[in-house]
Amino acid sequence: MNLLDKHLSELIAPFHLTCEVNPSITGIATDSREVTKGCLYICVRGYTVDGHQYAEEAVANGAVAILAEEPIDGVEVPVVLLQDTKHAAGKVADLFYDHPSHKLKVYGITGTNGKTTTTKLTYDLFRAAGQKAGMISTIGAMIDGEMIDTPNTTPEAIILHRLLYQMVEQGVTDCVLEVSSHALMEGRVEGVKFHAAAFTNLTHDHLDYHASMEEYAQAKALVFKQVATSGGQAVILNEADPKSRVMEKAAEGVPVIWYATKALSEAPITVEWKEETVSVRIDGTVTEVPVFLLGDFNAANLAAAIGLMQAGNVNMYQLIRHIPELRLPKGRLEQIPFEGCEVYIDYAHTPDGLEKCLKALSVPGEPLYMVLSAAGERDRSKRAVMGRIAGQYCEGIIVTVHDPRREQPQQIIKELLVEIPPRKIITCHESRKEALQIAAKVALTGKRMVIVGKGHERFEQIGTEHVPFDEVKILTDELIRLSGQETAM
Template sequence: MNRPYKHLSELIALFQLTCEEDPIVTSIETDSRQVTTGSLFICVRGYTVDGHQYAREATENGAVAILAEEPLEGMTVPVIVLSNTKQAAGQIADLFYDHPSRRLRVYGITGTNGKTTTTKLTYDLFRSAGHKAGMISTVGAMIDGEIIDTPNTTPEAVILHRLLHQMVEQGVTDCVLEVSSHALMEGRVEGVQFHAAAFTNLTHDHLDYHASMEEYAEAKALLFEQVATSGGKAVVLNEADPTSALMAKAANGVPVLWYATEEASDAPIAVEWQEETVRVRLDETVTEVPVFLLGDFNAANLAAAIGLIRAGEVNMYQLIRHIPELRLPKGRLERIPFEGCEIYIDYAHTPDGLEKCLKALSVPDEPLYVVLSAAGERDRSKRSIMGRIASQYCEGIIVTVHDTRREEPQQIIKELIKEIPPRKIITCHETRKEALQIAAKIALTGKRVIIVGKGHERFERIGTEDVPFDETKILMEALNRLSGQESAM
């Protein structure tokens, strides 16, 4: 990859600023530990860390200039003061990397549930069509099949533009980007030009961050405003979700491609679930093809993906034949590969996501058991709702926690079980590993088990630390150890 560089004066000219010194900037960083000689260090205030506290360390590591929201005393390099460094970071990174989002087509996907699946389906369909594609999502970034880890659903702006630059350098033509409401509010996609964007749905989540569902919806709508200001070609909206009207309004005249999950709909794109097949309608053309995506809710995710593909330069009718090749992302209704038992893991962490997941696995006369959890220091209002939903679909519930951060596990459990009938509760465990081991015992007796909350993730957030935690590995170890032994159930 060509190593970019810019003079400091070029970067701060974005804000009509000048400085006496004009060093060459060879990288942009918001983490002082990543600073090397030639870096511009941007001080960003986060949830728990204030980058201003690390400005001196950045200069010691080789930073040639500092971007901050307040004057910094005793610095030996230029300090440029701006009112909002989070917003500025995206604009500066966009310029530093020579506007990478203008040199490929970027497709944004937002909504409460289905973002990751829709992102991967879109990415896979682009690749099936012969396009060199990139993907940036909760499960990581991919450049034409190569996996690159990312720290957030939507990486912070500097990393995002760096990834887009890397994709351009490697010849990527289409990049699919999962966009969270947090990313939109905090400027992580600042400077990105969107070719098109899709909306999946809006359901209860993140009310620890947003003051109301109305505010949450308005945050999502920021993506569609950005499509409009980018000169985007289309927005892809869910006919069944009333919040889509807000997204269409925010798009301000950008053409709307509506999608639906019923063939009888007037939407130009419809995907109707038929258990082992899907009926796909594009305008007046209807095709039925096999599908291996567990859960009828994935009809909507597939329809949204088809809408985004249609906004690209793809022969849609040839693409339909590739639908049978599609698979769900890791950690989405993923079956643990252990012979003789049926146990799944899923990322479901919202009421709507949990209900869809449990409904997809519900089979008459085959009881379902769930490991139910909630995260610490996150939307507490959804915990009891999730407990109620779990009790509606499941015969037995193992209650536990994940990502407790600095909240007491017992408090999380107390709120989860508030609306669960006591007869449904198998056990409560403050330690998630112990809950998984109980789940393994149950699965080995022939019961069907689903574990929700973590999905693909490979660490737990305990206190302020990220602790390695691989659910698949823990389950496989427990199943191997317990197989052949009589269950304690």
């Protein structure tokens, strides 16, 4: 017998529902293609797909019961009706997987920029402290050093609880979870018990999804409310960001650990960046250590990670000696290893993220060049702003697109160009690959180059398809080809 077997009645009991037929449930799924014999199929309405339309396929694949928001005709399995299956899925998954988040400590990290970096720094620090740790983030899931791919910044609820269950089974004690505003609004972390959560910052992004910055802040605040309602021990907040007060209010009654990046701050945790070192102050004790992290903004990410470690009751002073070992995640100010040129890639796709990236790479007397892009069918209001920022920091700009989806690339480029001084535009290309090839050519002339937008991702969203697209390989191949031609000459 599968240890996870439950009966349908157990899984719907929290919703005060009953069933006349009570089959044994051996699995749960929201994707009909993942249904196997004995599964409970949960019909969820997505942006482009309605799971109710695939109920018959799910039954044909072995589903023995269905949770839905409307009656399903033509199936011979019990159908239980709920008002909101998307949010119910997390609670059902929590029950099915025997409350995994109660058996380890889960640390949530949210904010506009810095989530992925803070998540990885926290995970690496936990491992350095000797803890068996897990991580779930944009760059994938890690279980004590083993990488597992995930489809979203925060996986959908069933996958998330399954990963937490897998971590418990493998002896993980601390899991660091990157939490996006979309995930919070769509119930992907429903049923998760948070030990603590950290807030990085709130800047212009996702206004295609949220009606205003205030609504965006309230979406982020949901995780701090969940910390409070699930018995969490602490929230870690950025003293420099005024929206931290929104998060503090949402976590009413939960102790706050404040962090900052200025030496004069009264926050109990400060990390001040000094280019090749950071000055770390924890409760009045100051230590200066070497660091391989670029920029003041990464000092803030490190400070947030230290706050989470403090919430995890790790010996902070022993931990400081591991800071020099820390590295940024893939695609975050990542330098492409190629002799004879200086090329970086970064995930920056918001005005604030872009400015922090360019500021970190700015060197007096050494002009910076870049590939600037924006995604299709996403917040259009930030495109001109990003163009203006690029023009402020860069001497030359190659303008292109990434993930156009169903939007016309020329429209995206047009909106990026609005505030870029014409003299700084090297070229515009609807083809990102061609833009990267030109960037490689420019870099080989001795120009410092940064390419933003995709970072670690290895695919492009063109139309409704996910098309393989390895930016690092394209760049490296072109650098090899061009430098080879130059050598032959």
